[in-house]
Amino acid sequence: MPPFATPAPNGCALELLDICCTFRSREDAGQRYAAVSNTTLRINAGEFVSVVGPTGCGKSTLLNIGAGLLAPSSGAVRVFGQALHGINARAGYMFQSDALMPWRSALENVMLGLQYRGVPDGEARSQAQAWLARVGLGDFGDRYPHQLSGGMRKRAALAQVLALDPDIILMDEPFSALDIQTRQLMENEVLDLWAGPGEGRRAAPRPEPTPSGGGRAAAGGSYARKAVLFITHDLDEAIAMSDRVVVLSAGPGTHPMGEFIIDLPRPRDVAEVRHQPRFVELHTQIWSVLRDEVLKGYAQQLKTAA
Numbered sequence: 001m002p003p004f005a006t007p008a009p010n011g012c013a014l015e016l017l018d019i020c021c022t023f024r025s026r027e028d029a030g031q032r033y034a035a036v037s038n039t040t041l042r043i044n045a046g047e048f049v050s051v052v053g054p055t056g057c058g059k060s061t062l063l064n065i066g067a068g069l070l071a072p073s074s075g076a077v078r079v080f081g082q083a084l085h086g087i088n089a090r091a092g093y094m095f096q097s098d099a100l101m102p103w104r105s106a107l108e109n110v111m112l113g114l115q116y117r118g119v120p121d122g123e124a125r126s127q128a129q130a131w132l133a134r135v136g137l138g139d140f141g142d143r144y145p146h147q148l149s150g151g152m153r154k155r156a157a158l159a160q161v162l163a164l165d166p167d168i169i170l171m172d173e174p175f176s177a178l179d180i181q182t183r184q185l186m187e188n189e190v191l192d193l194w195a196g197p198g199e200g201r202r203a204a205p206r207p208e209p210t211p212s213g214g215g216r217a218a219a220g221g222s223y224a225r226k227a228v229l230f231i232t233h234d235l236d237e238a239i240a241m242s243d244r245v246v247v248l249s250a251g252p253g254t255h256p257m258g259e260f261i262i263d264l265p266r267p268r269d270v271a272e273v274r275h276q277p278r279f280v281e282l283h284t285q286i287w288s289v290l291r292d293e294v295l296k297g298y299a300q301q302l303k304t305a306a
């Protein structure tokens with residue numbers, strides 16, 4: 001019996017177990033390309049885990065498998081101990097390109113997921129408004145996506161995800177298109193929201209818990225942190241934000257090469273934490289593993305392009 005046939009270890013939100021994923025090769029339709037090989041990745045409830053790896057190694061493939069958008073060729077996915085079949089309903093997603101509908105205002109975009117869940121319009125509207133306020137867009141609910149800056153669209157997308165109160169948040173390079181200052185603001189914003197009331201850099205009020213979203217409370221009434229799987233190219237971002245950083249090898253057949261606990265104190269300011277000696281130490285350790293993979297990935301890209 002494979003080791004993952006047993007129930008999940010206590011507290012695991014998402015488990016990717018011995019995952020392999022092959023695609024029909026883009027260069028030769030008769031061949032298969034092994035994108036991911038024998039990869040096991042566990043994310044505990046409330047844990048913030050970043051996955052870094054060279055371009056094209058298979059990071060998004062793993063995230064899509066965790067989201068249930070893509071079925072692995074072999075291996076298993078468990079969500080809070082249950083086998084995943086189809087879409088991962090306990091997860092919210094934030095991708096590189098935002099998923100805002102251009103014909104709906106920011107408020108209507110945030111309301112949409114709640115309406116799909118059957119939340120009555122009036123309640124969906126007030127929850128969406130509360131989340132927009134929480135991400136600093138309280139006065140921008142009537143704006144359409146094209147009337148918002150890149151950073152504001154990201155805030156709206158974040159409100160869209162958080163309004164649904166998922167237990168797991170899957171983020172695929174959500175801020176890579178932003179300028180560095182906006183990016184750092186957004187990273188800090190995400191950390192504050194993830195940390196919960198009174199735990200972030202500034203103690204901020206949250207919307208009142210409601211049965212259908214807007215800040216579900218854990219048993220006992222306290223805020224339950226979400227598990228986050230964060231995909232990024234940027235090692236600084238990964239270290240600044242995470243509890244744990246997983247390094248993937250270059251493809252084909254990507255798999256974890258190393259795993260690092262980020263023991264920097266929280267709350268963190270992503271711009272300031274980079275100056276701490278421990279940050280520099282961790283960066284040096286992780287980069288020593290990542291660097292060769294990045295070089296291999298780059299060489300492969302050149303070969304493919306030739």
Ligand SMILES: Nc1ncnc2c1ncn2[C@@H]1O[C@H](COP(=O)(O)OP(=O)(O)OP(=O)(O)O)[C@@H](O)[C@H]1O
Nearest residue numbers: 023024025026035054055056057058059060061062
């Ligand atoms: N549907 C598909 N069909 C064929 N090949 C695919 C498919 N999806 C992904 N691949 C290939 O699998 C590999 C991994 O892709 P993936 O997008 O997961 O990498 P990534 O690490 O997220 O890339 P990036 O760093 O550029 O975002 C790549 O070589 C890609 O070309």
